[in-house]
Amino acid sequence: MKILVVNCGSSSVKYQFIDMNGEKVLCKGLAERIGIEGGRLVHRVNNDKHVIERNMKDHEEALKLVLDVLVDPEIGVIKDLSEIDAVGHRVVHGAERFASSVLIDEEVMKALEENVHLAPLHNPPNILGIKAIQKLLPKVPNVGVFDTAFHQSMPKKAYLYALPYELYEKYRIRRYGFHGTSHRYVSKRAAEILGRDYYDFKVITCHLGNGASIAAVRHGKSIDTSMGFTPLEGLVMGTRCGDIDPAIVIYLQQNLGMSVEKVYDLLNKKSGMLGLTNNLSSDMRDIEDAAQSGNEIAQLALDIYVYRIAKYIGAYAAAMNGVDAIVFTAGVGENSPYVREKVCEYLGFLGVKIDKQLNDVKGVERIISTPDSKVAVLIVPTNEELVIARDTKYIVENKVKELKLF
C-alpha cells in the first residue's frame, strides 16, 4: 500500500509519499508561497533535490503540482496516480469531537467546518487540502489525523480553565493541546527503546520545533500538555509568546490602542524568540550563534526559553507523581545539545544526569542520560508523517471508520 501524507499550512503544503511495505519514504517535499509571488516546490527523492519555480494560486493548484511531480517521468516515483492507495491528512484542531483518527466522509467534513472558529489559522488550510484531494483523486480514501486527538485523554482538572464554567459548557473553551501525533509517537518510542511497558511508564515529552509544546504521558495517555485552547499557550516558541498574564492582552488594547487583529498578530507572530531578541531571528540556530558571539539579548532569550521548559518539567513530574523518562524531539529538541544540556541542569533535584558526550549529537535516536541517572533522558526524532501513514493504512485496510488512540 502506498500512502500520500499531506500537511497543509496557510501558505504551504508539506508532503511525503510512503510505501508502507517497509515504510519507505519514496519522496517528500514542500510547496511554499501558495497564493503569492515566488511560489516554488522543493521535491526530494532519496538524496536528490529538485526545485520547481511555479506560482500556485491556491492549495488545489499546489496539490495538483505535487501529484504531477509524483508521476513525472524524470523526477516522479510512480507511473500512474492510481498507485496512490490512500491519503492521510494532518488536521490541527479536532476539538472534542475527535479522539481518534478517522476516515473522512461528509459528516466528518461538516464537523471540521464547524471547528474552524477554534483554529482559524490552522483548520481552513487543512480543509482546503482535503477538498482539493477529493477533487483531484475522487476514488481515493482520505483519513484525518488530529493534533488534538491524543490529548483528549486529559482529565477535567487539567483541561479546564478557571473561568465561568458556562464558557466551557456553551462554547467549549478549554485546553485542547496540540502536536499530539508527535507526543504519541515519541512517548511510545521511548518506552520501546528503554524496554519498558508503555502502559506502566511515566514520560515527559518536549516537542521543541517552531511551535513548541510539552506533554505529561502516563500509562500511554496524555494527562496534561502546555498548549491550550489554541497553540499559543505554554512554552516560548519561535514567534509565539506562550504563557503570559491574560491582562496584558487587555492592557495592549486599552492603553496602547491596539486592535484585536494587532494583538493577535503580536502574540502569534512577533513574540517568542523573535520578539525577545528584537527581531534578530525566530530560528534557534541564529540565536545560539549570536549568543555564542556575545550577543547578550540572544543569551537572555535562550535563558528564558530553557527556564520555561524546566518549569514545565518540574510541574509535570509533580502531576504524575514522578517521571521515568524525559524525551526531546522536533527541530530544536533533536538538534540542540545546548538547549538539552541547559534544561537538564535544572533537573538535578529529580536525579537527572546526562552524559555530555552522548548529548553532543544532532538528529539521532539515543539515550543521553548516564547509567546512574534516576530519570532516563532521550532524543527521539519525531515522525508525524509516519504515524499519519500508519493510521491511514490501518483504517483503509481494516475498512473501519476510525482508529481509537487510547
Ligand SMILES: Nc1ncnc2c1ncn2[C@@H]1O[C@H](COP(=O)(O)OP(=O)(O)O)[C@@H](O)[C@H]1O
Ligand atoms: N542544528 C540546530 N540547532 C538548533 N536549532 C535547530 C537546528 N536545526 C533546526 N533547529 C530549529 O528547529 C526549528 C524548526 O523545527 P521543526 O520541528 O522543523 O519546526 P516546524 O515543524 O514547526 O516547522 C527551527 O526554527 C530551528 O530553530
Ligand SMILES: CC(=O)OP(=O)(O)O
Ligand atoms: C499546532 C502547532 O503549533 O503546529 P506547528 O508547530 O506546526 O505550528
Ligand SMILES: [Mg+2]
Ligand atoms: Mg512540526
